[in-house]
Amino acid sequence: MNHWLHILLITLLLGGCVNSTVQQVRERETGIVEGQSVVILGVSNRPSATETEVGFIDCVAGDLERSSSEIRVIPVETFKDLTFPWFEPRTAPDKANQLPALLAKPRLAAQLDKIGLRYLVWVDGRTRRTSSAGSIGCSIAPGGGGCFGFLTWDEDASYEATIWDTEDGRTAGRISSDAEGTSYMPALVVPIPIIARVQNNACKSLSDQLQAFLVNK
């Protein structure tokens, strides 16, 4: 028992602090029934210089799938292959008002119907390191080695999910998830990382909110 208590305390101590905020704007009623599915896509339209991290998209999709038995999430790569070439960076729609024209393509419409796609969720944003300070020096000698110093850095994760409803070809709502936190790494012979899981926090907040938004119960 004491062993587990120690592990819990060390885990809590080694985790940096994270502040997160989630905001939601609902434009119309939502709901999902058995047989319908959702896909989470990262915004990568040209000529954007950046794109949402693949790891973040996978994290949101995985969390959403696990959080509710009612929501079936199609993996993004599978979806892009099944609907190729309509959701590639150069061809994907970037506004909801382009969705009706796209859904009018017979072959694409039949494919979307086959996979039961109800909601397209576009996730835009990134996690950035906003500042860092300190330094750590390490040395190795024949008698041993070690590190000494202190590092700290701040990260900011800012993401926005836009939900398109394929039933009426319009935007159903938007959810934004922001998180910021500071990580530390003191080193006295051995570096001890105290990491603020900023991106993970933003992912969890976004997927929880998305689940509530889509199920709408």
Add this chain to the structure above:
Amino acid sequence: MKPKYRHSSIAHSPPAGRSSLLAALLCLVVAITAGCGTVQVELESNFPVPLVEPLPATVGIVISEDLLSFRHDEEIADAGSYELTLGRAPIDLFNSLGAGVFGSYQLLESVPEDGAFDGYLRPNIQQIQFAVPKQTRSEYYEVWIRFDFEFLDEEGTPLSNWMLPSYGKANEGDYGNAGAALQAAALSACRDAMAFFSLNLSSQPNAKPWLEQTLGGANSAAPPAISKEETR
């Protein structure tokens, strides 16, 4: 018979601390020298079949030896040397493209003499360029591929060409090493070319004479042109 190698006593083996230090140094040397080698990338992928209305034509897609053996070598200052080969990618790519875009197709090594096809498409790669994060001070490996699609009539006479530039990028943070990221960027560029080709072939001015011939002059049988506004 005595074993050839044997520790005479435990006292002769190095102390545990020193052996782990040696192991750590060895790992460091291996890690540093690994970064100095050539990054070899061979494209391998199953490309999806485009979900478009196929053109009512029987087309021979000529995959030349030049395309199959295409190789791009580049040495980038402070970022090592790179070697990119296509492997089976051209065969997979044009098999999928042919299956989606044309009513009937066949991959060929050269233009046959029997004239069994309405027309021929001979793809080639004119140029490949790439950039690594160190060069652009970004997080992305980027690949540009300039495809050259040559349109030939039913007798194998060249009619026109379509130079199609494509682009792909991959975030280095999403992949374990430079080779994997560069391969992802190159595959993304191939998909980009496939996507653009399949959606814009019927509206491409350079392909018009060929389309008119392969479709028996009935260009109206081709699917309607897909405008940029419609696809974006």
